[in-house]
Amino acid sequence: MGLFDFIRNEFIEVIDWVDNSTDTVIWKFPDNGNNIKYGAQLTVRESQVAVFINEGRIADVYQPGRYELTTQNMPIMTTLRSWKMGFESPFKVDIYFVSTKQFTNLKWGTQNPIIIRDPELKQVRVRAFGVFALRVADAGKFIKEFAGTTPVVRISDVESQLRSAIITNFSDTVAEAGVSVFDMARNYKELGDKLLPMLQDSFTGYGLELTRFYIENTSLPPEVEAFLDKTTQMNMVNDMAKFQQFQAGMALEDAAENGGGVGSAILMGGLGNFMQNSSAANAQPQSAPKEDKGQVMELLKQLGELKAAGILTDEEFTAKKAELLARL
Template sequence: MIPIAFFFGGGKRTDQTAGHKEGLSGSMTIAWDDQFKRQNIMWKVPRNVRMNDNVVVREDEIAVFYRDGKVLAYLDRPDRYALTSQNAPILGRLIQALSGVVQQAEVYYLQKRIFDGKFGTQDAFLFQDPDFDMVQLRAFGDFRYRLKDPETFVNQFVGTFGAATSAEVEDRIKGEVVKQLNVTLGKMKANGLKVVDFAASLNDIEQGTLANSKPHFLTLGIEILQISGLNIPLPDSIKEALEKMASAKVLGRTNAAAYQQFAFADSMKAAAANPSGTAGTGVGLGAGIGMGYAMGSQMGGMVAQPPQQQQMRACPKCGTMNPANVKFCGNCGADTTVAAGSKPCIKCGKPVPPGLKFCGECGAPQTLRCPDGHEVPGNMKFCPECGKPVKS
């Protein structure tokens, strides 16, 4: 008697043969066992499916039938499907394709659930920075994705990229994420992003990479849900330069000048630490003198200057000294803005500084002439030369 298990696929299965059970008639029951799914988004059935085979599809799976470089059909509803002519009304074009000259096709199982992956740059990429020129960087992070369009997915990853395993699919996804990260950094650099801004801009870089990735991955049948945990470590040389610039800012120098001075000081210290005859001694001595002079100049600029004394102004009436910004004398109340010796204008009464012949307020002349033509001060009524009365 033939064991019943033979019809349904008995015996021990391995990861290479798991999922297909061959019966006495040569038909096969295909299923993707849960123990072999793990983190695999795709599994290719080792043997081509033929008419009269059975295909089992579970809740979290999609079975895709592929032949001649394109998808024939896919099954996304959980059930056990018998590939027979009797199911033609249900399976439609799949049965029609399998009933033709070539009565077989490849089967790829795809998982519907969400996957988590990690990406990283295999080689350093270049970032042109306005302060540090060409900088070699590496980037690492996490991403979350899921299957969006099974037909597009298989046509792209299997047909175009030639992927046969889930590992090859994930490697391709990682590479595409890194490409979109480079695109994002290029756009942000055009808007002024510098390497010194990376730490504060990681969230913006993640969101920018996610926004750029979504439309790109839809063309591959994948939906990118999240980019997170991004890390772009700076090279040690850049970190050292930033530390020197920070020290220079404490001394009130500009970044470029400070970096040059610190670099020169480092070279001088290195030469002094490794003297070679009299030249090394001279370099060490010169470095010490130069550094002392530079530090003295810097510290001299940092010494606080004594406050300037307040300017004072004497009252034109009583002579009391008042601050220059005070308009009226604190002793007699006179207008301190009037120059000493000023006299009131003979017409408007405004003070006229000594030596002026016309009032600065109304323009009236401050000197008169007697009938004989002698010049008479404006406050006199008779000419001191001839005694004749002066008419104003």
């Protein structure tokens, strides 16, 4: 190696980062003690940011593009180094490249149940799991929090700390959102959308943007799950009772519109199966079970009202009245 080659190798002329990985967030340019040549070419590719650090202080930050390192393109460095009249000599500076692409499918979850203040159950223990996505929004702040003297920082190095931040704030955030565990188990996407801006505060301090936050699964104590099952069954019973009331009301309306035998047949089915068709009643008059007197008297009253309204004919009224009296 000649003297000229030795001197040339002491100066860095091209600065760039070709990222062949999928998980690198911070990469320190390896200067190996070399000085950066005045007028060196800096290339910052898409989804990258280059950060110059001078004596531990963040100086210039370069967005994607191609730059020639001169005093015009290094305004903060020029001020820090007091290069008022420009410079042509080499200089030293730490250069970090930060990936600004979105990192997806990062896992989070509660290792142990956490207590959540619930608007309906007051307090309940819940375990939750899901995924989130992020990107670097403030490269300078992110380097301060995670780089230190480490030349390479991968997303796995960041993920564990952010996962702890999510779990720490999860219970308080759910309580602040006012979402019950009943809704949590049914509307994961909607709940995730509500929690995302609330959790963002924790990520902002690291210079990060939380772009996606999903809840994939929640686990409740067995006794709470049993209570939820009973509640669902109760709701089903209530809904069925309302449906039967609706059918009875429709039967009354049809009877009023149709009148005569057709209307009375529909009505009798809606009164709770106390009245059978005439042929069955005549075929087994002795086998009909005795009904509660109060129920039969109520049906007789309703029959009288239907006859007065003109829905039942005299013959139908007499026949059905005889059937009911035989049940006493």
